[in-house]
Amino acid sequence: MATIGNFITSAINAFCQPSILFTASCILFYLVFFRWREKFAEKKTLYWMEGSMGVFIFVSCLNPTFRSVVTKPDNIPIVGMLFLVVFFTWLAVHKMVINDRLIDQGLDVENKKEAKELVFTWPDLVFSEFICSIIAWCVLLIWSIVLKAPLEEPANPVETPNPSKAPWYFLGLQEMLVYYDPWLAGVVFPTLIVVGLILIPFIDINPKGNGYYTFKERKFAITSFLFGFLILWILLIIYGTFLRGPNWNFFGPYEVWDLHKLEVLKNVNLSEYLFRSTGLNGGKLPDNPFLREGLGMVLVIGYFVYGTILLQKKWMKNLYEKMGKPRFYILVGLLLSMGALPIKMVLRWLINLKYIVGIPEWFFNI
Amino acid sequence: MPTPKFPESENAITRRDFFNWVVVGWAGFAAAMGGALTAIGRLFFPNITFEPPQQFKAGFPAEYAVNKVDERFKKRYGVWIVRNERGIYCLSTVCTHLGCTPNWLEGEAKFKCPCHGSGFYSTGINFEGPAPRPLERYRIGRSEDGQIAIDKTVKYQFEKGQWNDPSSFLELA
Incomplete structure (x- = not known):
């Protein structure tokens, strides 16, 4: 039993090596959007994905390292974000597939049908907004009571916490800085990201997909944007949050965060x-x-x-x-x-x- | 179409008056801004600072073991003092990538930065991670009483060939 457990944990550790995880994610991205779109869009798939992710995290919490990383107050919202990313990606693909089918049959897309059935602002819209705001308030209240704010010792210029992590939404940038010089990864790339996002509506003049989800009518736009978002942003946040340990070394999810882990990284120009x-x-x-x-x-x-x-x-x-x-x-x-x-x-x-x-x-x- | 007539009053503001007031207003605004900015600028030159001095004495060479990285001044002055077979040099504790403070790992004989994983040999030469250039060295010499004197106002950068400067390295005969 113990040996099987060891085998599985070391296999997952090895799989999470950056090169392997990155390649696997790119392949998965391609398969989901170009090969398995119909299957992915089924409700069953969503339940299966969210469920197995939940089970994976729950069972993995038996491992002390994994537990301490995942239950750190900084990281809990990121775990929540993973579930949300899966859900919203699924939701978009789900709608895309439905609309693409309708378009293929020469019918109106889903939203056009919906738009004909008008609803009232009061009570329909205001009521659901009210419910949403109450739920958001409850979540924030419970969150602020249950999880302690992750404060650290007073700042000291000669002592940098080890590992020193940016806020979670910047961990993609921090990961970029490992590969590029600061002026590129810290100045040029962030500028390009912001400017590029602003420019999207001016560059993308394809009128299709306006107000409804579709994949077949705008394959290029959706793939290039989601590659940037899911792989180059979310995946890098996952790296930075869960897989980077002391000395910014790479650690598998079950690997003990050893301060003296020796990693040969002799880089050459x-x-x-x-x-x-x-x-x-x-x-x-x-x-x-x-x-x-x-x-x-x-x-x-x-x-x-x-x-x-x-x-x-x-x-x-x-x-x-x-x-x-x-x-x-x-x-x-x-x-x-x-x-x-x-x-x-x-x-x-x-x-x-x-x-x-x-x-x-x-x-x-x- | 008849041109509309504006009612004229006794105390109407003339064009000239208006511009006079505009000039006064802008001059006042500029003066206030200038004053405020000067006052803010003054904050950058405090009457007293609690920073450690930039020049300090670091004890006698005999206090430093050969081939050891000495961390005793890291906290206070932000330097490592390293002695090799030939002499002593003083390294800055600022990572050349983005300015975090690396840690000296005795077992692996390297400085390792916790922010992006840059690594440096005990000489300060960068060899792993993203750091683009070696750690900087500070001016080092002897004071009259024979102690090591370090001057942090003078820096020596390897990539500019400045480590050949005799005052970047304290030769011990």
Whole structure:
């Protein structure tokens, strides 16, 4: 019995390694939206998903490490959020599937039928708003009474708590900072995220899906947005909350948070790979940053230029013709920047790549 | 269409009066803002600070064991003093990634930052995690009484080749 338990816990620990969990999540994302949409949208699936998640968390609480992480007052709302994310994703897909079926049959979508049956503000709307606000009040009251505010000792510049975690909604950013330089992950990317979200209604000129859920009529818009939200934001929050421990090392959900866990993370710049492994320039790094980082610069510029050409001429040709130049180039710029994050993460996991372009002299690292 | 006539009164404000008042109003506003900002700016220069001095004496070299990272001044001055076979140097405790304070892990012989996992050797060279450059070193020398003197106002950065500067390293014969 104990050995089976050990086997299962170590298997789950191994599965939660960033590279494996990330890959598995991407595959699952693809399967849910492109292969199993109909099955996923069934009510049964929702009950099954929420139920098994609940059972998983409940049973896992037998493990002391898991219990202490999950029941920490900071983390309880995040556990709640996981259930909500599953529910709302399911709800959207559920509605999409219903509407897509109606559209295929040439019928009106669900909302159009609903819109014909008017209801009164009073009492119908006000009453349900009232009930909702009472429930919200109750939840907040109980929450504030039962869970202690997670206050820590007074701030001290020479002592950083270990691990030091951002507020939960910023843990995605903190995870990004592990892979990118502060000026990129802390300044450029957050700006791009905010600006990009603001720009969505100006870039997306597809009138379909206005006021109703549909997948088939706006596949690209929904997949790219949900990839950014579910994988690059929610999944990174899960990493940061549950799987990052002391010294910002990676810990499986059942792994004891050992302060002295030894993780070999010797990261290497691309330039070091280039010169040391090929013996170019006698295996020594040139002092001139342009010579040293030339390959990295070419790769980064090439990614954006060649990526744009490829999308424009090949993969998103129709979209380019529909949207026009300015919209399309802004879209591609945002899209390629978003893609840069998973690319760098994978490179870090596979070959311990630190920076593609590393010029610390000028605070310029990519 | 007849042009509308405005009733004229004795004490109507003339255009000139109006602009005079506008100038007075804006001048007053600017003066008030300037005064308030000056008063706020003054807050950045307190009469007295309770920070430890930037220059301090760190005892005699004999108090430091060879190949050990000494943490006695970490809390008060934010420095580590490290002695190797050749001499002594003084490292800043500010991570070069985003400024958290790393911990010295004796068993693994590295500084490890709790915020994003940056790691540094005892020399201060970065080797893991996202830190883009090594920890900074401070000016180190001898005072007249033979103690180690550290000056935190002068920093030496490896990536700029400043660690070759003799005052970034206290050579012990």
